[in-house]
Amino acid sequence: MSFKFTLHQLEYLVAVADEGSISAAATRAHATAGAVSMSLKELEQRLGVQLFIRRKAKAITLTAAGNRTLADARRILAAAEELQGSASTTQNDIAGTLSVGCYSTLAPFLIPPVLDEFAGKYPALTVQMIEGSADAVLDAIGDGRCEIGFLYKQDLPAGLECAVIRTSKPxxxxxxxxxxxxxxxxxxxxxxxxxxxxxxxxxxxxxxxxxxxxxxxxxxxxxxxxxxxxxxxxxxxxxxxxxxxxxxxxxxxxxxxxxxxxIEDPTTEREVVLAWMSDTRLTRRAHALIDFCRLTFLDDPPDLVF
Missing domain, CATH: 3.40.190.10 (Periplasmic binding protein-like II)
Known part of the structure; x- marks a missing residue:
């Protein structure tokens, strides 16, 4: 099967979207601005869509089609990294980069053990965390900036799957x-x-x-x-x-x-989950995080002090 794009083109697309300019993206990608610009124009031609709005002396912005392509590009690059990592490591090794979103009110409870204990188990793994509102985390999952994110189950829209990692009551x-x-x-x-x-x-x-x-x-x-x-x-x-x-x-x-x-009255249990896009195949890195969180958080909530 012949593809109309290359991984380098997708990397440049992500870099420009993140950095906001061709020159900054080129610096990040260790390429020349001309090479990045030409590569992206070729990507637009091959896909048959306009990905960017280019205005002189202003930051480059993505079109609606560009944003959709960007989300897919992030997932393709993550899958490519997973393939490369799995081919060069043993089955028990977890390597590469795992981007995780976290609802801000959950961050004090979840981020420290994830960045310390979980990341410490896998020296070849880089864990990146994005904190924010529930909507911000959902957006990050949707556009591929995060593979997976900590949220309350009640906040999940259609199109996401989840694994419960902690339960609590008011x-x-x-x-x-x-x-x-x-x-x-x-x-x-x-x-x-x-x-x-x-x-x-x-x-x-x-x-x-x-x-x-x-x-x-x-x-x-x-x-x-x-x-x-x-x-x-x-x-x-x-x-x-x-x-x-x-x-x-x-x-x-x-x-x-x-x-x-x-509270003596009956209350509804709240579920904290790790959520991801339903059409996404989770990497081994994400599966390892789910397993760690279930073991660490699910059956061991802190006791109320009397």
Whole structure:
């Protein structure tokens, strides 16, 4: 079968998309600007589409067709790297580059062990992490910048597959001297008149919905997208909060004690997953990450402190 493109052309396409200019892409690819420009023009001619919009003295931008081609190019290059690596290593070796997206609120729990313990197991492997919102991670998976990404299962649109790597349930945090802190579990009804410090990120905004599910209305005292601000306000007794991921320490950023308590009412378990495009064949690198995360996170969530 004769292909209309070369891997070098795809590499130049990715480099220009990432760097924003022919000259910067050429530097990254260790080629001349003329060679990159000519190679991309030939790629456009062979594919029969315009990939870039070129404006004098402005950054080069991709067309809609260019963005679609870019996503495919990243996957083809990743597959080529996987083929080359698997051909030159033993079955147990994991090498090359693995790009992983991570929803920002999950990052403190997942990125450190991945970059330390997982990457440490495979000296020939380079792990690159992209942090951001759920939408940003989904975009990175969709356009091929990430092969796989950490997300909540509820955030996944159609067209993605996933592997569950961690489960957790919502819980309450209170000031350590709060009257409810002496209880092993807290009823949502007992919080009806208490001010809520809302962790203002999509994964945690269902705190108000959780209260509504038992006929209560949240009395929101403050919104913050910074988890340490939320925990510090709670530690000072300004209100309570409902979180999903269990913090491994029971003190605030200021060093004040915090009480974490399970919710007595029925709650829905939240699933953290590694997700990827359904039409993508995962590399051995990605499979190794899934296996590591299942072993590390799935059956060993941190305990709430009593």
């Amino acid at each position: 819980y309450v945090i209170l000031a350590d001297d709060h009257p409810l802190a002496v209880q092993r579990e807290v009823k949502l009804a007992d919080l009806a008149d208490e001010p809520l410090i809302m962790f203002d990120v999509p994964s945690a905004r269902n705190a108000a919905q959780l209260l509504e599910s038992v006929g209560l209305t949240a009395r929101i005292r403050h919104f913050s997208s910074n988890i340490e601000v939320v925990r510090s306000l709670v530690a000072r007794g300004i209100g309570y909060s409902i979180l999903v991921q269990q913090w491994p320490i029971d003190v605030s950023y200021e060093g004040l004690p915090i009480a974490a308590r399970p």
